[in-house]
Amino acid sequence: MVECGECLGTDERNGVHHYLLPVVLMTLALWVRLTIAPVQAGLQYLTFFPAVALSCILGGYRAGLVAVIIGATCATYIFTPPYYSFSIESFQASLWSNTVFFMDGLIVSFAVEAMHRYRQKYASELKTAEESAAWLRIASVAFESQEGIMITDSKGRILRVNKAFTESTGYSVDEIIGQTPRLLKSNRHDSAFYAAMWESITRSGSWQGEVWDRRKNGEIYPKWLSITAIKDADGNVTNYVGTHTDISERKTAEEEIRNLAFYDPLTQLPNRRLLQDRLQHAMSSTERNRKGGALLFLDLDNFKSINDTLGHTAGDNLLQQVAQRLTSCVREDDTVSRIGGDEFVVMLEYLSNEVLEAAAQAETIGEKIIAELNQPYYLGGQELYNTPSIGITLFDDNRNGYEDLFKQADIAMYQAKKSGRNTLRFFDPKMQGSINTRVALERELRKALDSQQFRLHYQIQVDSSGLPFGVEALIRWLHPERGLVPPFEFISLAEETGLICPIGEWVLETACKQLKLWERHELTQDLIMSVNVSAKQFYQSDFVVKVLEAIHRHDVNPSLLKLELTESMLLDKIEDTISTMNALKAVGVRFSLDDFGTGYSSLQYLKRLPLNQLKIDRSFVRDIAVDSSDEAIVSTIIAMAHSLNLDVIAEGVETDEQKQILLNKGCIHYQGYLFGKPVPIEQLEVMLKQDCLC
Numbered sequence: 001m002v003e004c005g006e007c008l009g010t011d012e013r014n015g016v017h018h019y020l021l022p023v024v025l026m027t028l029a030l031w032v033r034l035t036i037a038p039v040q041a042g043l044q045y046l047t048f049f050p051a052v053a054l055s056c057i058l059g060g061y062r063a064g065l066v067a068v069i070i071g072a073t074c075a076t077y078i079f080t081p082p083y084y085s086f087s088i089e090s091f092q093a094s095l096w097s098n099t100v101f102f103m104d105g106l107i108v109s110f111a112v113e114a115m116h117r118y119r120q121k122y123a124s125e126l127k128t129a130e131e132s133a134a135w136l137r138i139a140s141v142a143f144e145s146q147e148g149i150m151i152t153d154s155k156g157r158i159l160r161v162n163k164a165f166t167e168s169t170g171y172s173v174d175e176i177i178g179q180t181p182r183l184l185k186s187n188r189h190d191s192a193f194y195a196a197m198w199e200s201i202t203r204s205g206s207w208q209g210e211v212w213d214r215r216k217n218g219e220i221y222p223k224w225l226s227i228t229a230i231k232d233a234d235g236n237v238t239n240y241v242g243t244h245t246d247i248s249e250r251k252t253a254e255e256e257i258r259n260l261a262f263y264d265p266l267t268q269l270p271n272r273r274l275l276q277d278r279l280q281h282a283m284s285s286t287e288r289n290r291k292g293g294a295l296l297f298l299d300l301d302n303f304k305s306i307n308d309t310l311g312h313t314a315g316d317n318l319l320q321q322v323a324q325r326l327t328s329c330v331r332e333d334d335t336v337s338r339i340g341g342d343e344f345v346v347m348l349e350y351l352s353n354e355v356l357e358a359a360a361q362a363e364t365i366g367e368k369i370i371a372e373l374n375q376p377y378y379l380g381g382q383e384l385y386n387t388p389s390i391g392i393t394l395f396d397d398n399r400n401g402y403e404d405l406f407k408q409a410d411i412a413m414y415q416a417k418k419s420g421r422n423t424l425r426f427f428d429p430k431m432q433g434s435i436n437t438r439v440a441l442e443r444e445l446r447k448a449l450d451s452q453q454f455r456l457h458y459q460i461q462v463d464s465s466g467l468p469f470g471v472e473a474l475i476r477w478l479h480p481e482r483g484l485v486p487p488f489e490f491i492s493l494a495e496e497t498g499l500i501c502p503i504g505e506w507v508l509e510t511a512c513k514q515l516k517l518w519e520r521h522e523l524t525q526d527l528i529m530s531v532n533v534s535a536k537q538f539y540q541s542d543f544v545v546k547v548l549e550a551i552h553r554h555d556v557n558p559s560l561l562k563l564e565l566t567e568s569m570l571l572d573k574i575e576d577t578i579s580t581m582n583a584l585k586a587v588g589v590r591f592s593l594d595d596f597g598t599g600y601s602s603l604q605y606l607k608r609l610p611l612n613q614l615k616i617d618r619s620f621v622r623d624i625a626v627d628s629s630d631e632a633i634v635s636t637i638i639a640m641a642h643s644l645n646l647d648v649i650a651e652g653v654e655t656d657e658q659k660q661i662l663l664n665k666g667c668i669h670y671q672g673y674l675f676g677k678p679v680p681i682e683q684l685e686v687m688l689k690q691d692c693l694c
């Protein structure tokens with residue numbers, strides 16, 4: 001700009017030049033006229049020369065010429081008569097005078113034309129210079145606009161940035177010049193993103209879009225970026241110009257709008273609208289994924305009285321605490337929403353596709369929520385209690401609209417209120433029935449432990465010659481009204497509720513007590529006692545301690561205790577499993593792998609486990625005589641056990657034929673009805689004596 005101003009100044013000073021040329025030429029013309037032309041024509045010149053000059057100046061070149069011709073004609077006509085004698089002298093004088101006049105006129109005309117042209121050229125140059133200056137002024141103002149601008153060379157090295165750029169990135173001009181835009185990268189975008197950007201710039205010469213960059217202070221922010229390639233006359237890229245607008249504020253505003261539209265401002269939980277949206281989505285995906293889902297409609301009990309006694313603010317505070325507690329009770333995939341007042345809805349996804357199992361899962365979460373919301377609240381230093389009523393309905397497809405589901409859960413919630421509050425109810429009465437049975441069973445199971453309703457039955461294990469070498473301890477529940485309850489009716493419930501741990505400890509304790517008693521008799525002193533251990537029990541942090549305590553408490557030989565583990569439970573945490581097993585194996589405790597063949601049966605992990613025995617699952621033994629694939633599996637298991645130096649025992653042996661086939665394959669230990677059913681200790685002892693007598 002400065003340079004341009006200087007240039008303009010110089011031109012303005014030089015502007016007078018274009019007048020000099022015509023002045024010089026006209027002076028020359030006057031001199032020519034006065035010195036060369038005959039005196040007789042002087043008056044003629046004095047009359048017409050100013051007219052010609054004026055015509056030229058005012059009318060330009062052509063007008064000048066016309067004036068010269070008219071002037072010359074008039075002069076001939078007006079001034080010739082005094083000499084008009086048709087003498088050769090007067091004709092020559094007139095001709096000479098007019099020629100000189102004509103010459104003068106031409107010189108003046110050309111001089112004026114030259115002056116005009118010079119002036120025009122000068123004026124157009126001046127206009128161009130003024131326009132350029134104006135454009136530069138505009139460009140300069142535009143460069144310092146609100147948008148951040150960065151100009152790089154063709155290699156992407158930054159050449160120039162504006163103030164808005166330095167302000168939004170936090171980098172000073174000195175820090176940024178010479179760097180590449182990589183300095184600004186946030187690492188939020190993958191290489192595919194940048195590849196697409198450059199593909200567009202190369203193809204179309206420009207790109208624009210949203211980019212997350214990093215400011216100098218580390219903050220990551222969104223900006224709207226436009227990149228344009230600048231090319232030279234040959235089409236080669238010389239520069240890139242990047243302009244950006246910081247859109248973090250716009251994003252925040254958008255986020256706020258979104259929050260208001262989809263979230264409850266008090267608790268920040270999803271509101272009814274977002275819940276509906278998620279529910280519709282979940283209803284479709286449960287059908288696709290063959291999973292179940294549940295809607296838990298929750299209303300706080302007597303919440304109004306909290307508002308009335310402690311005030312609305314305390315009520316709000318309680319609602320916020322309820323929101324936090326609810327969120328802590330469910331998985332991240334689940335949705336906790338507040339749909340208004342003291343009403344919350346929890347949507348559970350990825351439940352079992354078996355209705356009753358899904359109901360049990362939903363019930364477990366519902367109970368967890370009730371327990372959590374029953375804990376005291378502290379509002380303004382005051383302790384207070386509140387409870388919820390929960391209605392549950394299940395979904396596994398799109399059959400019912402979400403409005404129907406809401407209605408069902410709401411109806412169930414009112415049932416819960418009617419049943420005295422602080423409880424849950426299912427919409428489906430059948431489901432409610434099975435849940436009631438389960439709840440009753442769980443209550444009784446807890447009681448069973450305290451009132452010693454469990455018993456151990458023992459099933460004998462024999463070798464190939466029929467001699468007993470061990471027994472498996474199997475739990476039975478002697479219910480006061482229902483009689484003997486088989487394990488499959490209560491073990492899975494015990495596992496779900498965690499009751500399996502105290503039950504497992506009781507089994508271990510009772511088995512050790514029995515081992516001690518057997519020590520006294522020759523017939524039983526070498527029997528190995530197999531005890532089943534559940535996954536929950538095995539992975540308790542003090543499992544090893546508890547087993548060792550039981551062994552020491554009853555002072556039994558640890559090598560007579562064999563713990564039966566199942567394949568599936570071992571695979572989860574293989575390293576933990578190995579260290580737990582090693583700790584017990586160090587004192588002599590034995591391990592058998594139960595149900596072998598039904599799981600992954602991977603040699604890789606099998607090798608690493610400090611096992612003593614593999615137990616062939618009864619399902620392979622049952623059809624061993626008729627199903628060749630079962631026979632092949634059994635052969636493989638036996639071969640595998642032998643290659644790992646493990647003992648192998650087959651369970652579920654019921655016939656001589658089965659025993660014989662197993663024996664032929666190299667399996668020499670058996671358990672099954674062929675040798676004895678699980679029986680109480682008294683019967684077992686009778687059996688043992690009989691075997692001995694045989």
Ligand SMILES: Nc1nc2c(ncn2[C@@H]2O[C@H](COP(=O)(O)OP(=O)(O)OP(=O)(O)O)[C@@H](O)[C@H]2O)c(=O)[nH]1
Pocket residue numbers: 266299300301302303304305307311312313314315316319340341342417
């Ligand atoms: N503090 C607070 N109270 C609210 C809000 N929205 C609704 N309420 C109050 O919540 C109460 C809801 O009461 P109800 O669920 O109808 O009745 P309840 O006292 O809980 O009794 P039951 O539901 O029958 O156990 C009403 O008193 C509403 O005024 C809110 O955002 N904050």
